[in-house]
Structures are given as C-alpha cells and as structure tokens.
Amino acid sequence: MLTRRDLVAIAGLMPLAAQAQAAPVALPGYAPAATVTGLIRTWGHGSRDRDILGGLVRDWQAAFARRQPGVRFETTLRGDATAIGGLYTGAADLALMERPPLAIELDGYQPIFGRDPFEVQVATGSLDVTDHAFAPVLLVHRSNPLPRLTLAQLDALFGADRRRGGAALRTWGDLGLTGPWAEQAVRLYSFAITDDTAQFFQRAVMAGSQKWASPLTEFDGADAGRRIAAALAQDRFGLALCGLQFSNPQLKPLALAVQDGGPFVLPARETVRKRRYPLTRAVSIFLDRQPGQPMPPHLREYLAYVLSREGQQAVERDGRYLPLTPELARREREKLA
Known part of the structure; x- marks a missing residue:
C-alpha cells in the first residue's frame, strides 16, 4: 500500500485528507407524488449461494413499503446474467445490475420491445469490495x-x-x-x-x-x-x-x-x-419504458425513493456501494419525469 511519501511524490493528486470517508449525501427527502399500489418484481445482481446485496435491497423495500403500504415486492437476485432476461420474458419489472447489458442480452430484449432498456443509476460502485462493482x-x-x-x-x-x-x-x-x-x-x-x-x-x-x-x-x-x-x-x-x-x-x-x-x-x-477516478463503476436499475411515455406510477415512486436522501443513506449505511453525489442523484431523478 502507498505511504504518505509515495502519495506526495505524485504531482497533482489529491491530498491524503481527501481520502477520508465522505459525509452523508445532502439530498431531498422522499416526498410521495401519489399513493400507489402494485407488485414490484426485481431480478439481478446476486448469487444462488450468497446474499450479496439483499440487505440493501430489503432496506430500500421495507422503508418504501412503510410509506407506500399498497406496494408488494418479489425479489430474485441470482446474478447480472439473469436480469435483462427477467425483463424480456415478463418475469421482472426491474433489472438491478452492476454493468451495462451485454450485446447478447440486448439481442433478446430489442426484438421484443424495439428499443434498449431504460437505465436509472442508483449507486456508485465500491472502491475495494468484491462483488460490489469495485x-x-x-x-x-x-x-x-x-x-x-x-x-x-x-x-x-x-x-x-x-x-x-x-x-x-x-x-x-x-x-x-x-x-x-x-x-x-x-x-x-x-x-x-x-x-x-x-x-x-x-x-x-x-x-x-x-x-x-x-x-x-x-x-x-x-x-x-x-x-x-x-x-x-x-x-x-x-x-x-x-x-x-x-x-x-x-x-x-x-x-x-x-x-x-x-x-x-x-x-x-x-x-x-465523486467519480473522479477514471475506472469508477455504476450500479443501475433497468426497466422497460416507452420513449415519451410515463413509467408505471408504483415503479416511478419506488425509484424516486431509492434516489432520495433516505434511499441513498441506506447505501451509506450498507457501506459496500457508495451513494450517488447530489448532482448525480438529481440527474437520475429527472429521468423519472
């Protein structure tokens, strides 16, 4: 690992103090635009053998359900490779992924919907946590x-x-x-x-x-x-x-x-x-959305919660992924309109 002397020797880099853990993000709280009902089915990143990020997803879902008790959840997190298939087979409403869809996955999706899946970034990848988009x-x-x-x-x-x-x-x-x-x-x-x-x-x-x-x-x-x-x-x-x-x-x-x-x-x-490091990765939720058309209200409200102060504080508490910066979260919220 680098010592202080090593870091000082590299011109133009951030001082050591900037490597400290960031303070919680300053974001607007979740304010429901409507009372919604329905089932939200999420497929995606995870494993058959280990609960990789189920804790974070359960936190999002439980907190959202307290605010929107008419919404139910079904969650199947068995790997990125299952996510887009869940969308185009109709088994999932949301695809949670640590990477963009592969060409072969889009080959299955595009002939059915005639477009690429709609992407909303919900977190930043980790610095050094295995299985968390390091x-x-x-x-x-x-x-x-x-x-x-x-x-x-x-x-x-x-x-x-x-x-x-x-x-x-x-x-x-x-x-x-x-x-x-x-x-x-x-x-x-x-x-x-x-x-x-x-x-x-x-x-x-x-x-x-x-x-x-x-x-x-x-x-x-x-x-x-x-x-x-x-x-x-x-x-x-x-x-x-x-x-x-x-x-x-x-x-x-x-x-x-x-x-x-x-x-x-x-x-x-x-x-x-802050996504200054060039090889930073993103964590996204993909869904089907027709261009120019509103998304289903219960999905819009859930994603609004994930991108709110409470949703990003859950990312911070979980401690493996990193929360979005306020500017990134604002940009992603604008996509929900």
Whole structure:
C-alpha cells in the first residue's frame, strides 16, 4: 500500500485528507407524488449461494413499503446474467445490475420491445469490495518508479486494436522509464478476459474492443485477484489489472487520467464516490419504458425513493456501494419525469 511519501511524490493528486470517508449525501427527502399500489418484481445482481446485496435491497423495500403500504415486492437476485432476461420474458419489472447489458442480452430484449432498456443509476460502485462493482486498479511492483498512466497508454498496453490511437507500448522505456528499466518488456496480468472486471476494462479503456494484446497472463476463479497480486509481487517488471482489496505491501496502484494532461487520480474512496477516478463503476436499475411515455406510477415512486436522501443513506449505511453525489442523484431523478 502507498505511504504518505509515495502519495506526495505524485504531482497533482489529491491530498491524503481527501481520502477520508465522505459525509452523508445532502439530498431531498422522499416526498410521495401519489399513493400507489402494485407488485414490484426485481431480478439481478446476486448469487444462488450468497446474499450479496439483499440487505440493501430489503432496506430500500421495507422503508418504501412503510410509506407506500399498497406496494408488494418479489425479489430474485441470482446474478447480472439473469436480469435483462427477467425483463424480456415478463418475469421482472426491474433489472438491478452492476454493468451495462451485454450485446447478447440486448439481442433478446430489442426484438421484443424495439428499443434498449431504460437505465436509472442508483449507486456508485465500491472502491475495494468484491462483488460490489469495485473500481479496477492498475498495480505495479513497489520498486517501479512509474507513478501514473493515461487511458490511451493503457489501451496501447493491453489492447490489440488500440482504438484510442498511437503505437503499441511494449517496454517500460516506451512509458518513459530509463536506465535498467528501459529495455524491459511490460509483462501484463489480468482477470480472465471473460470476467466482469475485464469486460468493464474493455468498455472503459479499450473503447469496446475485445482484442487483448499478447502475451497476457490471465487468472480465473474466486481467488483470481489474490493470485494476480501474488504473481505481481514476484515480478518487478509486471503491470496488473486487479482490485485494491487484493494488493499487498510489495505493490502500489498507479494514478490514472482520461486525458494526456491529467488530472491524474489515485483510487481512493473519495475519488471513486465523486467519480473522479477514471475506472469508477455504476450500479443501475433497468426497466422497460416507452420513449415519451410515463413509467408505471408504483415503479416511478419506488425509484424516486431509492434516489432520495433516505434511499441513498441506506447505501451509506450498507457501506459496500457508495451513494450517488447530489448532482448525480438529481440527474437520475429527472429521468423519472
């Protein structure tokens, strides 16, 4: 993990104090626009084996039901892969997901409804909580003097198509390091390219390309993050796509920037909460809504609650996802009109 000295050495980054846990969000409270009734069926992120985010969803539902006692809930959280299918088969009203729908999921949805599902973001992904849309980080060995990378550089390292432009980057000298580092190849480590984290990286960094540079050492399975970090700790010339929760004292995260001129931002709770860190993820609810038409009142009221002060305070209490900023919550509430 980075020391204070490490952080101060990286120019243009947030001070340490900014990494403190954010205060509760300042949002308007839930004010019902109407008394509503009906059944709300939610499918999506979760697992058959573990209750990943049922506590947060139950909190939302119980608090909403106290205000709208005519609304009932059925909840089936068995994974993102079930969510969009729940919508187009008519089994679900809401699809709760940590990622956008895949092309194959839209191939099932679009022929039935003639459009993409309607998206409302309801939380920000975590900094470092497994199974909670954690922000991917780029780790190097502590002995590596490189402090930062841009997304274009990452695309040129990990991507074969290099859709962000520029030549392939293959050595540490290509990234500006000199001396004994200059001629050393950058050895790449990652989650398996079918993993949700790698799929997010494809969209956010590789501009949707599915062609990864070779050689790439992939790790699969529940302990993939730990094994990536362990391998990198033994390889001073490695660069790993990983999660901060898997890091160890032999490694350090790099600051990232969307543009060449920065700002370069380290992964930290505050930079993720404010979505300043470029690889921050979002948690969304998808539903069917015809363009220009109002959504069913009971769904609109429920989503209004989730985006209210009380709904986002539930996210804060749960402590795994991060609440939306007031500005993001306002933008998402405007979608409900």
